[in-house]
Amino acid sequence: MDLEVESQIVCPYCGAVFMTVVDTSSGTFSTIEDCEVCCRPIAVNVHCHYGEIEAVDIDRA
Numbered sequence: 001m002d003l004e005v006e007s008q009i010v011c012p013y014c015g016a017v018f019m020t021v022v023d024t025s026s027g028t029f030s031t032i033e034d035c036e037v038c039c040r041p042i043a044v045n046v047h048c049h050y051g052e053i054e055a056v057d058i059d060r061a
C-alpha cells in the first residue's frame with residue numbers, strides 16, 4: 001500500500017493552490033507548510049487513516 005498520498009492545499013493568504021505529499025503512516029497529524037507562492041506558513045491538520053486522507057483542515061499558522 002502506498003502510504004504517501006498527494007493532497008491539495010489552498011493557501012489561506014494568497015489563494016494559491018498547490019499539491020503536497022502527505023505521509024499517512026502515523027495517522028492524524030498537524031504540520032506547517034510554507035506556501036509555494038507567498039512563502040507564508042500554513043497550518044495543515046491532516047485527518048487520515050493508513051493510506052487514506054479523510055480531511056485536510058487549513059488555517060493561518
Ligand SMILES: [Zn+2]
Nearest residue numbers: 011014035038
Ligand atoms: Zn500563499
